Every structure is written in structure tokens, then in C-alpha cells.
Amino acid sequence: MAFSGALTLSDLNDFISPSQACIKPVEVAKTSETQGSIKVDTSGSYYEVSQDGLETKLETATISLNDCLACSGCITSAESVLVTLQSQEEMYNILKQNKIAIETNDPSTHRTVVVSISPQTRASFAAKYNQTPIQVARKLTWFFKNLGVHSIFDTSFSRDLAxxxxxxxxxxxxxxxxxxxxxxxxxxxxxxxxxxxxxxxxxxxxxxxxxxxxxxxxxxxxxxxxxxxxxxxxxxxxxxxxxxxxxxxxxxxxxxxxxxxxKSPQQIMGSMVKNHYGSQLGLKPDQIYHVCVMPCYDKKLEASRSDFYSDLYQTRDVDCVITSTEVEKMFGEQGMTDMAVFGEMDLDLGYNSVVKDATGHDQVLVGAxxxxxxxxxxxxxxxxxxxxxxxxxxxxxxxxxxxxxxxxxxxxxxxxxxxxxxxxxxxxxxxxxxxxxxxxxxxxxxxxxxxxxxxxxxxxxxxxxxxxxxxxxxxxxxxxxxxxxxxxxxxxxxxxxPEENPVLAQLYQEWLGGVDTPKARQQLRTCYHAVEQNLVNPLAVKW
Missing domain, CATH: 3.40.950.10 (Fe-only Hydrogenase (Larger Subunit); Chain L, domain 3)
Known part of the structure; x- marks a missing residue:
């Protein structure tokens, strides 16, 4: 039995505005040509009753975080597609593609994979697995490099610039x-x-x-x-x-x-990785696949903005955003459930806010x-x-x-x-x-x-x-x-x-040509766009 694709959310504790219309088209596959009826029991559960009396409990309709982010209501279908393209599965596909490129000796399809990790993500893992933030940074570096990632950076570095x-x-x-x-x-x-x-x-x-x-x-x-x-x-x-x-x-x-x-620290990191870091490696922006690990699903939508897309190279500053929970899911997919038993690797040189000891090993993290x-x-x-x-x-x-x-x-x-x-x-x-x-x-x-x-x-x-x-x-x-x-x-x-970060002054000169230059504005600043919309409560529409 097909149901309406319209759904209205109202009176949520921390929602933007009460009774705002929310429309999410849902494709419902018909399992039978015959039509039945709907039954509601004393607990409020709904059942579909077929003509022969068979009852099937109906699941409660839900809207996932991919459907409804912390924005002004529904994301568009185009935005939904962009968000679904950002997942650990997409990252796995790139890593698999790299492995095939190496096996077939085809460098044209190989992309350098860079992962940038937020300090909030480190804190979340440290709290759950009873580790210190520096231990989490080393363990995540070990985990991602074992998957085939080339470099792991820290967005505390780009936050200094922000x-x-x-x-x-x-x-x-x-x-x-x-x-x-x-x-x-x-x-x-x-x-x-x-x-x-x-x-x-x-x-x-x-x-x-x-x-x-x-x-x-x-x-x-x-x-x-x-x-x-x-x-x-x-x-x-x-x-x-x-x-x-x-x-x-x-x-x-x-x-x-x-x-x-x-720009946000995420997007400034995207600019640095695709432009400055890429040029140091002799790579074009489209030869780098940049993943950011963030505490927020909305960061996926931010990475998808057209403002952060290069028409020349047809690539985004941040190709994929995965959340802390999605990284934890990756642990299970790799047969690893306890972060405490992970190995550890020192953080990469470059865009990392870390102080090293006399032996050259990571000692403590630094941040604003x-x-x-x-x-x-x-x-x-x-x-x-x-x-x-x-x-x-x-x-x-x-x-x-x-x-x-x-x-x-x-x-x-x-x-x-x-x-x-x-x-x-x-x-x-x-x-x-x-x-x-x-x-x-x-x-x-x-x-x-x-x-x-x-x-x-x-x-x-x-x-x-x-x-x-x-x-x-x-x-x-x-x-x-x-x-x-x-x-x-x-x-x-x-x-x-941030001004005490010794690498930033060098970045401003080598990469941006100075503090207040056209290139600095292009790489570190952005703009916003008012979106005209016509929200109509679908239940109030007369057909």
C-alpha cells in the first residue's frame, strides 16, 4: 500500500521554526496488486492487513541526517546526491582504485589520498577509548596509513590561519x-x-x-x-x-x-592541501583526494558548496567528509573493535600542530x-x-x-x-x-x-x-x-x-605572497548566497 510522501515536522525542541513544512519524496515498491487496510492497535502501532487477514507491522517513517541537516529544512535533491557521495565507501573506492593502478602500473588513475582530522574528533575518540589526544592522533595515523592513505594532517593547523x-x-x-x-x-x-x-x-x-x-x-x-x-x-x-x-x-x-x-578551518585546509601541498609534491589539485574527518554531518554539505569547487581542475577542495561515527564504523569493517590495541605512528611533517621531543618523536599537540x-x-x-x-x-x-x-x-x-x-x-x-x-x-x-x-x-x-x-x-x-x-x-x-605558529608566516609568503594579497583573499575568504525558497505546507494544499 502506498503512502503520501509528505511529512510535517513540528514543535521540535531545538528545531529552527515550529511547524515548518518538510517534504521528502519516498519511492514505495508495491508488493501486491491487491489492496488491504490499515489497523492501529492499543499501543499505537500500525499494521497493514491484507485481504486474506495477514497483518504486517509497518515501520515508523524516519528522516536520516542525510535528508535533514541542521539547516533551514529540507535539503534539495541535488544536495542529497552530493552528501551521499561523501562516505567511507567512496574513500574505500579511491583506495581500491589506487591499488589497481599500482598493480597495473597505470599512474594516470592514481590519486594521492590525504586525510585531515579535527581536534573535536580526537577528543571524542579519546573520551570513549580512554586514550590521550596524542595517542588518538598516532593511532588514527596508523589506522589510515594501513588502509593506504598517504598523509594525515591536523585541522588545528588550518584553524590557526582561520x-x-x-x-x-x-x-x-x-x-x-x-x-x-x-x-x-x-x-x-x-x-x-x-x-x-x-x-x-x-x-x-x-x-x-x-x-x-x-x-x-x-x-x-x-x-x-x-x-x-x-x-x-x-x-x-x-x-x-x-x-x-x-x-x-x-x-x-x-x-x-x-x-x-x-573560510572555516576545514575549507582552509582544503585550499592548502589542494594548492600549496599539491604544488610541493608536483601534483595538480585533481590528483589529490582530500578527506576531512569532522564532528558534524553539516560539514559534508559545506564541502559540497560550489564556492569550493575548481572548474579548471573539476575537483573540490575537500572531496569527502566522514564523521567520527563513520570512522568508528570503519574500525569494525576492518575487523578492529578496540582502539586501545591499535598500533601508533608519528604524525606527518607539514600541516600538523605537534611538538617533538629530543628523539624526534611526537610529544604533545598544540592548539589555540x-x-x-x-x-x-x-x-x-x-x-x-x-x-x-x-x-x-x-x-x-x-x-x-x-x-x-x-x-x-x-x-x-x-x-x-x-x-x-x-x-x-x-x-x-x-x-x-x-x-x-x-x-x-x-x-x-x-x-x-x-x-x-x-x-x-x-x-x-x-x-x-x-x-x-x-x-x-x-x-x-x-x-x-x-x-x-x-x-x-x-x-x-x-x-x-596562532601568530606564534612558526610555519604560518612562511605560508603567507611562499603560498599567498603576503598577508593582504588578492591570492590570500581568494584562498582564505569566501562569500554567501541567499536562497529563495517557497515553503508550502503540503497538508494545506488543495488538489
Whole structure:
């Protein structure tokens, strides 16, 4: 018996908007030409009753993560195809193809396979298998190299670039917002200036810089008909979360000028691997197959964006994204169920944030300070405090030099940089989960947002609680599990400011030709696109 392909989701705890229509066409194969009836028992279970009285229990309809990501509702059929192409099966196919190429001595079909692993993934495995993050990094290196992977990197490295670019972008945007009158400059007295030197704020050069204007004219009913200049829009909103980006593009196009143009660590790693690393090996981008291991299913959709596709080489910066849970599934497929018995291999030289001991072996991992979502709020605050006002020693994690306050719930924090006089210099926030994001969007829309910068993440508790992370034992409450994974995220990892990464300065010069060059913008920045959609509740349609 065929059922309707329409399904309506409503009143979900952390869904974007209640009663939003969701349409997923489903092909139902007919098993018989005869028609029966539907029976519902006292427990609410549904049964199909054939004409001869045979009852068959019907399974509950479900929508998988491939069907419904943390975006504005249904993904398109084209997006669904792109997501299904990103799985461990596709990675296996490339590795198998490489093996055949070697056996047949056919280098034309061989591709160099590179895997980049997120620090949140390491933390998830460390918590579940009772390992340290450095042990997990070595064991995953051993596992993937035994499959035939050539190089394994760490996205903590590309995150340093993302943080640096985000900090520079914010400082530039802040100066231009002052010039344009979007925000008021702090009223700093002579005494206050001795503590916070604003002499570095070169507003004249900011005024002369070219500006890019994006105008929204009320394409949607709730969209204000106002003009917003991207390069002076405040608050600046973090761009590392693809779930948040999808939500903004598909439901609130007028928010796009406020979003940071800096690519996420995943996509910056993609640019480095396909362009810089590939050129070092004498390879073209299409001769490299780049896999990213991420805590989030939305990262698959991010990798599929047309902005990150090379028409010249017909390849993506990130060819495939697999989640932490999919990697664990690969363990079982290879006959390995306990990570504790894996071998260990040192991390590859290159894009890895690791300190080696006197013998040349991996000792500890290094990474930016801050929370497990990447530390964007923490870094941009300390960077802007120094660059704009000459305030040094700011440490959001430790509460040094700033006021940190939890607002409404644990997923919404405010961080304020103040002068001794009480004058507010910078006010930042972190908004996690769509409940808090919706409140933020309303404030920005009405011009009532008091913030200069907001770290936005679609998942409650941020990336450490991404939908693709390993699940806890049923005996452990989710809150306790998140605490354990967060502890492992920081366990044995040495905090280092991105500008202290000795390889980055070399990268900027060798690969990008400098800090603020056209090539640097091309490789490290991106843009966003409002998606026009016409959502109709299928149950309200009259045929």
C-alpha cells in the first residue's frame, strides 16, 4: 500500500521554526496488486492487513541526517546526491582504485589520498577509548596509513590561519564601522588612554579602503528593506559552522553581510592541501583526494558548496567528509573493535600542530586556547583588544581582563572588555543552538544587538557535541559525556597563539605572497548566497 510522501515536522525542541513544512519524496515498491487496510492497535502501532487477514507491522517513517541537516529544512535533491557521495565507501573506492593502478602500473588513475582530522574528533575518540589526544592522533595515523592513505594532517593547523584571518577581518571591519557611523567610538579619557592606547586605530586608512555594498530589499516578508555594507556591518558573526550558514542563507538572507567572510578551518585546509601541498609534491589539485574527518554531518554539505569547487581542475577542495561515527564504523569493517590495541605512528611533517621531543618523536599537540568550538570568540577578543586599544594580557578562558557572564542558559555567554572607568570597549557573545540563534537574529534584524562579534554554532554545547560525534554509553548522562569530551579536547594540548605558529608566516609568503594579497583573499575568504525558497505546507494544499 502506498503512502503520501509528505511529512510535517513540528514543535521540535531545538528545531529552527515550529511547524515548518518538510517534504521528502519516498519511492514505495508495491508488493501486491491487491489492496488491504490499515489497523492501529492499543499501543499505537500500525499494521497493514491484507485481504486474506495477514497483518504486517509497518515501520515508523524516519528522516536520516542525510535528508535533514541542521539547516533551514529540507535539503534539495541535488544536495542529497552530493552528501551521499561523501562516505567511507567512496574513500574505500579511491583506495581500491589506487591499488589497481599500482598493480597495473597505470599512474594516470592514481590519486594521492590525504586525510585531515579535527581536534573535536580526537577528543571524542579519546573520551570513549580512554586514550590521550596524542595517542588518538598516532593511532588514527596508523589506522589510515594501513588502509593506504598517504598523509594525515591536523585541522588545528588550518584553524590557526582561520583565527588569524578572522581577527584581522574583525579589526578592519570595526575601523570601517567607526568611520561609517555604524558604531560609536569609545569615549576614552586621557587617563583611560594610558591603559588602552587607541592610537593604533587608523580610521583614515579605513575610510579610504574600498567598500563592498550588499543591499537587501525585503525579498522575504520578515526581511527589513535596508542597505548593509558588508565591510562595516556590525556585529560580525563567526562563519565556521555550516549549519548556521545554511540557516542564514535559506531563511534570513539579510543576515549574510554580517557573517565573517573567512573560510572555516576545514575549507582552509582544503585550499592548502589542494594548492600549496599539491604544488610541493608536483601534483595538480585533481590528483589529490582530500578527506576531512569532522564532528558534524553539516560539514559534508559545506564541502559540497560550489564556492569550493575548481572548474579548471573539476575537483573540490575537500572531496569527502566522514564523521567520527563513520570512522568508528570503519574500525569494525576492518575487523578492529578496540582502539586501545591499535598500533601508533608519528604524525606527518607539514600541516600538523605537534611538538617533538629530543628523539624526534611526537610529544604533545598544540592548539589555540579557547573552547572546543575553535576558540574564535577568545582569540578575536584578545587580538582586537591588542590591535585596537593596546590592551594586552586578555584571556577569556581565565577571565583575565574581561567580564564573562552566562546569559539565559549555558549556551549563551557574553564577554565584555571594559576600561577601569566602566566604559565598554568591546562586547562579544557566544550563541549556541537555534533557540539562541533565533534571539540573536531578531536583535540584529531590529538593530538592537549590543555586540561587536558573536561566535555562532548550530549545535547546543558547540562542535564538541556535533551530530557526528561518538555516542556515550547509555549509563552516562549527555551533560556528563560532553564534560568528558571537552576535558579530552584540552587534555595534554599546549595552548599557543596562532601568530606564534612558526610555519604560518612562511605560508603567507611562499603560498599567498603576503598577508593582504588578492591570492590570500581568494584562498582564505569566501562569500554567501541567499536562497529563495517557497515553503508550502503540503497538508494545506488543495488538489
Amino acid at each position: 583565527l588569524l584571518e578572522t581577527g584581522r577581518e574583525f579589526v578592519d571591519r570595526y575601523k570601517k564601522a567607526i568611520v561609517k557611523g555604524v558604531i560609536k567610538p569609545p569615549n576614552m579619557s586621557a587617563d583611560a588612554s594610558a591603559t588602552a592606547d587607541s592610537g593604533d586605530m587608523d580610521v583614515d586608512s579605513a575610510a579610504k579602503a574600498p567598500r563592498k555594498r550588499i543591499i537587501r530589499r525585503g525579498a522575504a516578508n520578515d526581511e527589513p528593506a535596508v542597505a548593509v555594507e558588508t565591510e562595516s556591518a556590525m556585529p560580525m558573526l563567526a562563519s565556521a559552522c555550516p549549519g548556521w550558514i545554511c540557516y542564514a542563507e535559506k531563511t534570513h538572507g539579510y543576515m549574510l553581510p554580517y557573517i565573517s567572510e573567512t 586556547a579557547g573552547n572546543a568550538s575553535g576558540g574564535f570568540l577568545e582569540y578575536v577578543m584578545q587580538y582586537a583588544a591588542k590591535e585596537l586599544f593596546g590592551v594586552h594580557g586578555v584571556d577569556v578562558d581565565q577571565g583575565h581582563g574581561v567580564q564573562v557572564k552566562t546569559v539565559r542558559n549555558s549556551d549563551f555567554r557574553e564577554v565584555t572588555l571594559e576600561l577601569p572607568t566602566g566604559e565598554v570597549l568591546l562586547k562579544f557573545a557566544a550563541a549556541y543552538g537555534f533557540r539562541n540563534i533565533q534571539n540573536l537574529v531578531r536583535k540584529v534584524k531590529t538593530g538592537k544587538s549590543p555586540y561587536h562579534f558573536v561566535e555562532v554554532m548550530a549545535c547546543p554545547s558547540g562542535c564538541i557535541n556535533g551530530g557526528g560525534q561518538l555516542k556515550q554509553d547509555s549509563s552516562i548522562p549527555l551533560k556528563d559525556w560532553i564534560v568528558q569530551v571537552d576535558h579530552q579536547y584540552r587534555n595534554g594540548v599546549v595552548a599557543r597563539k
